[in-house]
Amino acid sequence: MRKILQDRSFRLSILLTLIFFGTGITFLLLGLADYSWILFVLLPVVLGISIGALPDHKWAMRGAVLAAVIALFFLLAAGLSGFVCVLMTLPFIIPLMFLGSVLTHLANRYKELKNVDNLPVLLLPLIPFLIAAPAEHMVKKDKEEVVSVQTVQVFAYTPEQVYETIKSVDTLQGEKPWLMYLDLPVPYKCVLEKEEVGGRRTCYFTGGNLSRGDFGGGTIEEKIVELQKAKVLRMDVTEYNLIGRKWLGFREAAYYFDAVGPDSCKLTRITTYTSQLTPRVYWEPLEKLGIRQEHDYVFANLASDLLHRYGKKPGIGE
Structure with missing residues (x-):
């Protein structure tokens, strides 16, 4: 040596x-x-x-x-x-x-x-x-790549039940996707102040489970721009602060609730974000993977909350 x-x-x-x-x-x-x-x-x-x-x-x-x-x-x-x-x-x-x-x-x-x-x-x-x-x-000043990521899952509950459960989440729990064990921000809870257009919704995140420190916490502030109960909940992101992600921005978060049969709901979650990272051919698939894992974690928690609240077995996602 x-x-x-x-x-x-x-x-x-x-x-x-x-x-x-x-x-x-x-x-x-x-x-x-x-x-x-x-x-x-x-x-x-x-x-x-x-x-x-x-x-x-x-x-x-x-x-x-x-x-x-x-x-x-x-x-x-x-x-x-x-x-x-x-x-x-x-x-x-x-x-x-x-x-x-x-x-x-x-x-x-x-x-x-x-x-x-x-x-x-x-x-x-x-x-x-x-x-x-x-x-x-x-x-490149003020030029950012705008990307949308969509996740769809069917739940064996009515659109009204799914809407009431997802609009405001007290505490998210459950098995984390593998990226969250590194430092992907972990959704913790979402607080809805007013259930109306213009109302504020704040989502809180904790960091990963690294023993060397918590690198990934922060908040996302949203304003409701479209609201039809049990049909559409669409929000513009007004402020975000995710530690260690200066290159990432968020534009919009949306939920769409569609009835499937007499008592099931197809929930569509769309996240629209911006990114400064290039080359895009390398970074975009990784960004989408991270956001999809966030969606999966929220949907898994939603299934658990629905089961706890209404006592029915969740449907199988698609």
């Missing part, structure tokens, strides 16, 4: 990684960068280019991976991301760093960046990020 720590390439790779990723985190804190491909793709690649220029490539990459994990967990400490997001970032951050190091070896025309350990020279690849991140932020 002492020999490893004395290796200059190993030490420099740690320093470079902390400088590169530290710059990215600082740009996020200052509002100069977005949660985008510039941060998640370009930054790891240019870091890898610098790492690949170090003489001892093996120990340089090991030091870079170690420092990358440390730097990403700084996002947690700064409240800029949640544990799940950090975990999902690693699978493509590390390969992109490796890709950048490979590019250094293959690009013979950049001989001045090969097998050097001069820190100012090794910092040169950071320049594209310093230029691209603020430029992208200015171009």
Whole structure:
């Protein structure tokens, strides 16, 4: 271990990684960068280019991976991301760093960046990020991806019974989906102040069950914009505060109640949200998975509440 720590390439790779990723985190804190491909793709690649220029490539990459994990967990400490997001970032951050190091070896025309350990020279690849991140932020300002997620389930209760049970929830309990055991926000209760258009509804969340801390709590404030008892409950989100999810926004929450036969209800839950995360091809499926697990947890609790309140066995969801 002492020999490893004395290796200059190993030490420099740690320093470079902390400088590169530290710059990215600082740009996020200052509002100069977005949660985008510039941060998640370009930054790891240019870091890898610098790492690949170090003489001892093996120990340089090991030091870079170690420092990358440390730097990403700084996002947690700064409240800029949640544990799940950090975990999902690693699978493509590390390969992109490796890709950048490979590019250094293959690009013979950049001989001045090969097998050097001069820190100012090794910092040169950071320049594209310093230029691209603020430029992208200015171009994308106020532009967010709007996405809707829908979940449908049939309950063996009337629409009136389902509506009365879901409109205001005292305490949600039950088996949590697997993401909630990491740090996906866990719905705790929803309080409806006035049952009318314009009325306020507040949903409270607790964090995950990580022994290292509660990273995922917060609240979502909603205002009723459409209300037909046992038919439609649609709300605009007026304020939200979910810890570690600065990149995520919520637009609308809606419930639709449709009669199925004489005594069953098809409940449709739609969440409309915004996201700054790119590339979308990677992040959107993960976002939808998280929201669907939130829906599933609420529906499971609803089934339990209906059974407790009305004494009938819930129907099978579809």
